[in-house]
Amino acid sequence: MTFEKLTKRNARAFFELYVARKAKALHELGEISEKTGGPKAAELDFSAESLVPIWIWARDRMPMVKENGPNDLMPPWYDFELRLNPNNPNIRFSPEAADLIDKLAYYWGETLIHNIQGTKWDIDPYPESFFYCRPVVRSEFLTQYPIRFIWGGGLAFFRDPKDPCVSGDSVFKALERIKNDEAEYRVEYEKAGGHVDPRVRKKVTFE
Numbered sequence: 001m002t003f004e005k006l007t008k009r010n011a012r013a014f015f016e017l018y019v020a021r022k023a024k025a026l027h028e029l030g031e032i033s034e035k036t037g038g039p040k041a042a043e044l045d046f047s048a049e050s051l052v053p054i055w056i057w058a059r060d061r062m063p064m065v066k067e068n069g070p071n072d073l074m075p076p077w078y079d080f081e082l083r084l085n086p087n088n089p090n091i092r093f094s095p096e097a098a099d100l101i102d103k104l105a106y107y108w109g110e111t112l113i114h115n116i117q118g119t120k121w122d123i124d125p126y127p128e129s130f131f132y133c134r135p136v137v138r139s140e141f142l143t144q145y146p147i148r149f150i151w152g153g154g155l156a157f158f159r160d161p162k163d164p165c166v167s168g169d170s171v172f173k174a175l176e177r178i179k180n181d182e183a184e185y186r187v188e189y190e191k192a193g194g195h196v197d198p199r200v201r202k203k204v205t206f207e
Helices: 008-020 022-035 051-058 078-083 095-115 146-159 170-192
Strands: 120-123 135-138
Touching: 008 022, 008 120, 008 135, 022 051, 022 095, 051 095, 051 170, 078 146, 095 120, 095 135, 095 146, 095 170, 135 146, 146 170
Parallel strands: none
Antiparallel strands: 120 135
């Protein structure tokens, strides 16, 4: 079972579960970071600047492994996204790495929301989208999928720690790039009096 094959009712139930876990996961992220040499919990304020130390601390803590961990030790999205996804057959993380990815994805998502006007947690409603049925951060002008962003970063660092795409300030730069893209698209929208690409029906909701 993958996200795309969920019924809308089940996708909505999963989303509600995912959002309900957010506060606890963020609290635990602050505790773990502070206890293991990362930023102090008080420093994790969802600012753009906070992305640099939290990423430097976290990026080498998400190693690949040969076998998936037991189901009861993995985040609820793990099966849909990785274990049972035929597009990602060889991507496996330890329970500890998956747990960190889970927590860091919430932090990345909340940082997007704190820094980009009009964004919120939602379900991607577009069947043609790669993120369909998944918990995303979106507005009328952008869609970001934090879980994929973080596990992709962890995978890239594991494969090549010297890759500029996973440098210490790479997540900070990603936020700046997303903010700029969103602002440019917003300007185009205002000039055109609507979405430039008619296929982008941003006001569609997941019903």
